[in-house]
Amino acid sequence: MAKKASAPSRKTSKAAKAKKKTARRKPRRPSATKATPPPAPSAEFVWRRKDLLGLDELTAQEIVHILDTAESFREVSTRSIKKVPALRGKVVALMFFEDSTRTRMSFELAASRLSADTVLFTAKGSSVTKGETTVDTARNIAAMGVDIMVVRHSQSGAPHLLARSLPSISVINAGDGSHAHPTQALLDIFTIRQRLGRIEGLKVAIVGDIAHSRVARSNILGLRKLGAEVIVVGPPTLVPRAITAMGCQISHDLDDVLPEVDVINMLRIQFERFEASQFPSLREYHIQYGLTGERLKSCNPNVLVMHPGPINRGVEITSEVADGPNSCILQQVTNGLAVRMALLYLVSQGSE
Amino acid sequence: MTDILIKSGRVIDPANGIDKVADVAIKNGKIEAIGGRKSKAKRTIDAEGKIVCPGLIDLHVHCREPGHEEEETIATAAAAAVAGGFTTICAMPNTHPPADDDTAIHYVIQRSVEAGLAHVLPIGCITKGSEGKEMAEMGLMLQAGAAAFSDDGDGIPSSAMMYRALQYAGMLDVPLMQHCQDPDLMTGHMNSGAVAVQLGLGGIAASGEQTMLRRDLELVARTGCRYHMLHVSTAGSVEQIRRAKAEGLPVTAEATPHHLLLTEAACMTYDPNYKMNPPLRSATDVEAVRAGVADGTIDCLASDHAPHAAEEKELEFALAPFGIISLECALPLYAKALVETGLMDWPGLIARMTVGPAGVLDRPLATLAVGADADVTIIDLNKTWTVDVHHFASKSRNCPYDGWLLTGQAVATLVAGRVVFEL
Numbered sequence: 126m127a128k129k130a131s132a133p134s135r136k137t138s139k140a141a142k143a144k145k146k147t148a149r150r151k152p153r154r155p156s157a158t159k160a161t162p163p164p165a166p167s168a169e170f171v172w173r174r175k176d177l178l179g180l181d182e183l184t185a186q187e188i189v190h191i192l193d194t195a196e197s198f199r200e201v202s203t204r205s206i207k208k209v210p211a212l213r214g215k216v217v218a219l220m221f222f223e224d225s226t227r228t229r230m231s232f233e234l235a236a237s238r239l240s241a242d243t244v245l246f247t248a249k250g251s252s253v254t255k256g257e258t259t260v261d262t263a264r265n266i267a268a269m270g271v272d273i274m275v276v277r278h279s280q281s282g283a284p285h286l287l288a289r290s291l292p293s294i295s296v297i298n299a300g301d302g303s304h305a306h307p308t309q310a311l312l313d314i315f316t317i318r319q320r321l322g323r324i325e326g327l328k329v330a331i332v333g334d335i336a337h338s339r340v341a342r343s344n345i346l347g348l349r350k351l352g353a354e355v356i357v358v359g360p361p362t363l364v365p366r367a368i369t370a371m372g373c374q375i376s377h378d379l380d381d382v383l384p385e386v387d388v389i390n391m392l393r394i395q396f397e398r399f400e401a402s403q404f405p406s407l408r409e410y411h412i413q414y415g416l417t418g419e420r421l422k423s424c425n426p427n428v429l430v431m432h433p434g435p436i437n438r439g440v441e442i443t444s445e446v447a448d449g450p451n452s453c454i455l456q457q458v459t460n461g462l463a464v465r466m467a468l469l470y471l472v473s474q475g476s477e
Numbered sequence: 478m479t480d481i482l483i484k485s486g487r488v489i490d491p492a493n494g495i496d497k498v499a500d501v502a503i504k505n506g507k508i509e510a511i512g513g514r515k516s517k518a519k520r521t522i523d524a525e526g527k528i529v530c531p532g533l534i535d536l537h538v539h540c541r542e543p544g545h546e547e548e549e550t551i552a553t554a555a556a557a558a559v560a561g562g563f564t565t566i567c568a569m570p571n572t573h574p575p576a577d578d579d580t581a582i583h584y585v586i587q588r589s590v591e592a593g594l595a596h597v598l599p600i601g602c603i604t605k606g607s608e609g610k611e612m613a614e615m616g617l618m619l620q621a622g623a624a625a626f627s628d629d630g631d632g633i634p635s636s637a638m639m640y641r642a643l644q645y646a647g648m649l650d651v652p653l654m655q656h657c658q659d660p661d662l663m664t665g666h667m668n669s670g671a672v673a674v675q676l677g678l679g680g681i682a683a684s685g686e687q688t689m690l691r692r693d694l695e696l697v698a699r700t701g702c703r704y705h706m707l708h709v710s711t712a713g714s715v716e717q718i719r720r721a722k723a724e725g726l727p728v729t730a731e732a733t734p735h736h737l738l739l740t741e742a743a744c745m746t747y748d749p750n751y752k753m754n755p756p757l758r759s760a761t762d763v764e765a766v767r768a769g770v771a772d773g774t775i776d777c778l779a780s781d782h783a784p785h786a787a788e789e790k791e792l793e794f795a796l797a798p799f800g801i802i803s804l805e806c807a808l809p810l811y812a813k814a815l816v817e818t819g820l821m822d823w824p825g826l827i828a829r830m831t832v833g834p835a836g837v838l839d840r841p842l843a844t845l846a847v848g849a850d851a852d853v854t855i856i857d858l859n860k861t862w863t864v865d866v867h868h869f870a871s872k873s874r875n876c877p878y879d880g881w882l883l884t885g886q887a888v889a890t891l892v893a894g895r896v897v898f899e900l
Contacts, residue, residue, distance in 0.1 A: 260791050280794070289746075304676055
């Protein structure tokens with residue numbers, strides 16, 4: 126096991142190096158005609174991180190920098206040739222130890238739009254089924270020459286384990302257990318900012334299975350850092366009391382909360398992570414916490430309805446609401462691409 | 478002629494109420510005399526400025542043999558023990574196979590004798606295979622030399638099973654050692670609370686420890702059997718033990734270095750070297766456990782030395798096994814938590830590592846009385862040193878204290894009059 130003492134010094138020197146290099150480069154604005162990568166939008170700011178493990182480690186300034194960078198990348202997807210050479214010659218390994226549709230394809234497309242080579246690992250059909258550990262699997266793939274690893278894992282902390290074991294590779298957390306899903310939260314925040322023009326002072330309700338939700342945790346951290354209020358809503362069996370330590374409030378009554386919020390983020394009931402008896406039945410859950418057209422009437426007419434997907438239609442949200450005018454569910458997916466392009470680009474800068 | 482003369486040390490012998498500068502003379506493996514007489518000796522050890530005390534005892538060590546000899550053996554655990562100043566350790570029975578019959582007890586004793594370092598006293602399982610279902614052959618194990626019984630690693634979930642075991646062990650006049658944890662209230666890998674919630678790791682609730690303890694205390698009151706609570710980790714448990722003792726129940730308890738020094742906050746980096754069972758708790762709990770040791774609610778200190786191979790700890794937090802090692806640095810860790818904080822003095826601390834654990838076992842250990850086995854530890858309480866796991870006698874390296882600067886160290890350890898460790 127690597128000695129802890131040596132890690133920070135190595136990091137510092139690397140960060141210092143990265144700073145030097147980036148500082149010399151002149152920032153350039155993106156333009157439709159030039160196929161060059163976008164530059165740091167906030168002029169003075171220099172991105173240093175080679176990993177993105179969670180939003181807890183980011184400052185508000187860093188989060189805004191990611192959003193601004195994503196903003197400039199969004200335009201790339203509207204071109205007829207949807208590609209920039211920012212990561213040409215780089216290799217991005219998509220390490221999906223756990224199933225995913227949206228996040229995996231989003232990262233894959235994001236990497237290819239940046240001209241990176243991608244290699245996809247999925248646990249099914251791999252040597253993980255023969256008992257190879259996460260670290261050994263990653264070390265072997267790293268040995269093939271990988272610059273960035275995008276890690277999705279069912280175990281909380283797996284990306285931290287890989288970042289610790291592979292200090293020369295950038296690690297992006299694409300969702301780990303119940304812990305964090307920073308790119309999802311960033312795309313949610315990006316979408317809120319796009320639709321409502323700001324984050325500070327907004328009131329955001331996150332509804333559902335908070336206990337098992339990495340999306341909720343990362344959203345709470347990110348939204349709080351940018352000055353929004355967050356209320357998590359659900360029965361006590363799905364909302365741990367101690368979550369208030371992350372800076373949010375708790376409510377068990379959705380109807381009480383709806384009239385006062387600007388954003389409602391509906392979480393999926395995660396059947397695959399369930400323990401017995403966390404609520405009596407889906408019927409009771411839907412009646413108490415499902416977002417229906419009827420409930421939406423009590424909200425601010427411009428309220429933004431979000432969902433990280435995949436949706437259980439008729440459980441946490443009705444089709445009427447999911448497909449209705451307040452919903453931005455597909456916009457979230459579209460924005461995810463820009464946010465992930467921004468992150469791949471930024472961590473590659475940090476690792477140099 | 479005297480074999481060994483330990484000269485001019487501060488002799489602290491809690492069993493006999495001694496705390497004075499004196500010489501300790503050893504002959505034929507026994508304490509020959511304590512005092513200032515200038516007898517000639519084959520060997521003289523200068524202990525000026527150092528503490529000379531009965532050999533330290535650790536009731537809670539996982540020796541891993543048989544089954545996981547790549548992590549530790551009885552011989553390497555005994556070597557680690559004497560390097561840490563311990564002359565007697567108890568071997569927990571959760572080996573592979575578990576020590577649940579007299580043959581297994583004989584085996585541990587045999588290996589201990591072969592190693593010829595610390596005394597390794599076997600603890601037998603309470604139930605067959607530690608499965609919590611059928612009583613193990615406690616009577617036969619006791620005859621074979623078992624010191625106590627425990628299903629450590631798990632508590633005994635069934636109240637009926639625990640009740641029968643207490644009744645039976647009461648007849649044998651031997652303590653049952655319980656790892657208090659209601660399995661139904663254990664849904665994760667670290668302390669339940671804000672840190673676990675933020676990390677997305679399920680929790681091990683303090684109430685799970687306290688629920689089982691509460692049940693057990695009811696059963697102890699009913700049966701009168703001696704009961705030892707392993708690794709007390711919560712403020713609530715300390716309070717329950719305190720009350721049980723006030724009521725006169727035959728209850729004893731132990732605390733580990735990690736529950737005296739570390740909190741759940743250490744888990745923030747998902748480093749499995751901070752994963753143990755019971756888990757690291759809150760700062761309030763740490764304070765309560767310290768206070769419990771200081772006021773005698775907690776009788777003794779025990780390391781819960783739990784070796785694991787490096788590859789087992791190079792895993793996701795939830796997949797890594799519970800446990801850390803600390804035998805070789807336990808003494809200064811206790812001093813850091815209890816003496817350096819002003820809660821106890823050195824004689825008090827040494828009592829918790831000698832007469833405290835000896836009392837739990839009800840064995841005539843931990844005394845410098847003339848004629849007693851010469852198990853002696855010499856401690857340099859001013860020596861400052863840095864923990865380096867690569868120099869451990871233990872086979873494993875899963876120790877969160879690596880790199881810690883500590884004060885106090887055993888500089889010589891004698892077992893039955895033989896110097897088995899010397900710095």
